[in-house]
Amino acid sequence: MEKLTSPSMFIGVQGKGIISFGSGQPDLPPPKEVFKILPAYRSFKYGLVQGQINLRKALSKDYKRSTENDFLVTNGASEALDLAFRVVGKPGDRVLIHSPYYYTYPHLVKSAYLEPVITETSEGKIVLEDFEKKVRDCTAVLINSPSNPTGRIQNVKTLKEIERITQDLNITLISDEVYKDLIYERENYLLSGPRVVTINSFSKTFSMCGFRVGYLYSSDSAFVERATALKTFTSMNTNILAQEMAYEATKVPKKRIMNELKIWKGRRDLIYNGLAELGLDLWKPEGAFYVLPKIKNPRKFVWRLYKKYKTITYLGEWFGAPSRVRFSYALDASKIEEGLKRVKKCLREI
Numbered sequence: 001m002e003k004l005t006s007p008s009m010f011i012g013v014q015g016k017g018i019i020s021f022g023s024g025q026p027d028l029p030p031p032k033e034v035f036k037i038l039p040a041y042r043s044f045k046y047g048l049v050q051g052q053i054n055l056r057k058a059l060s061k062d063y064k065r066s067t068e069n070d071f072l073v074t075n076g077a078s079e080a081l082d083l084a085f086r087v088v089g090k091p092g093d094r095v096l097i098h099s100p101y102y103y104t105y106p107h108l109v110k111s112a113y114l115e116p117v118i119t120e121t122s123e124g125k126i127v128l129e130d131f132e133k134k135v136r137d138c139t140a141v142l143i144n145s146p147s148n149p150t151g152r153i154q155n156v157k158t159l160k161e162i163e164r165i166t167q168d169l170n171i172t173l174i175s176d177e178v179y180k181d182l183i184y185e186r187e188n189y190l191l192s193g194p195r196v197v198t199i200n201s202f203s204k205t206f207s208m209c210g211f212r213v214g215y216l217y218s219s220d221s222a223f224v225e226r227a228t229a230l231k232t233f234t235s236m237n238t239n240i241l242a243q244e245m246a247y248e249a250t251k252v253p254k255k256r257i258m259n260e261l262k263i264w265k266g267r268r269d270l271i272y273n274g275l276a277e278l279g280l281d282l283w284k285p286e287g288a289f290y291v292l293p294k295i296k297n298p299r300k301f302v303w304r305l306y307k308k309y310k311t312i313t314y315l316g317e318w319f320g321a322p323s324r325v326r327f328s329y330a331l332d333a334s335k336i337e338e339g340l341k342r343v344k345k346c347l348r349e350i
């Protein structure tokens with residue numbers, strides 16, 4: 001059990017009979033259109049560090065009053081987050097994060113020599129009184145709605161309040177919206193304002209995780225310029241072939257996303273009802289593809305479920321939720337059903 005150190009031990013683990021409720025990568029295929037360019041594709045030289053112009057122009061259509069200059073194309077949302085934290089403040093500055101959180105946030109914040117400050121949520125929802133108290137000492141705030149690992153979305157009223165508070169205090173608002181197209185309850189509310197930095201990705205909406213294309217968008221041109229300068233000194237351009245494939249994805253009718261949403265919702269219902277029937281205490285996911293039930297002795301459960309039942313889950317403690325376990329339901333219904341049977345047996349044993 002001492003080996004349960006971080007999600008890295010499970011990322012990419014596959015094998016006969018293994019069911020993975022582990023990593024958050026969609027099992028649905030990317031749009032077939034993205035592969036069409038491959039046979040004729042021959043470019044191989046360095047690309048613009050800021051990103052291919054056709055892709056940035058296509059992205060700007062989704063953001064009112066934006067231009068291609070407001071975007072930086074990155075190696076997934078992961079690099080966009082890393083760059084954002086490294087340009088947002090000076091060593092020792094604080095960044096407010098709501099917990100439970102995506103496990104990379106505190107590490108990225110610390111590696112940028114900043115200090116993470118945590119605001120606890122209630123059933124995954126931000127508690128504005130605590131948020132307001134803690135945000136005053138911060139340089140930036142990170143909002144992730146829908147959330148990994150809770151699957152919860154923040155109420156539009158709360159998001160508008162956060163926009164107002166951060167704008168009044170002149171604090172940068174970093175909004176990780178990689179699950180913006182995977183919301184079951186309402187349309188996405190895009191946080192906006194002069195100090196908002198939006199992070200997004202092709203990994204989830206278009207099932208293109210391995211191609212590593214994401215982006216950072218802000219109407220704060222100085223912020224985009226600083227992030228671009230930093231990328232010039234680090235990874236340089238994002239893979240140009242992957243960017244062309246991402247560009248093809250932007251042309252796919254939005255209907256495709258709506259059709260997939262029905263599949264995700266069916267899976268959400270299946271796992272939520274299944275875990276609830278096992279008597280587990282959990283919050284109903286409203287977006288993304290995660291659920292975070294409370295489990296007695298989570299370490300023992302995750303280890304036994306993996307070793308004896310070949311079923312991967314992630315420890316809640318990696319996400320700031322030590323009494324819980326995260327399940328990703330990015331897998332087909334038959335696997336979810338089989339996985340639930342294994343979970344039932346394992347719970348009975350421990």
Ligand SMILES: Cc1ncc(COP(=O)(O)O)c(C=O)c1O
Nearest residue numbers: 024076077078102148201203214
């Ligand atoms: C909330 C959140 N942000 C960012 C990422 C990283 O996405 P990408 O594959 O675009 O780097 C993930 C991946 O799981 C995520 O859940």
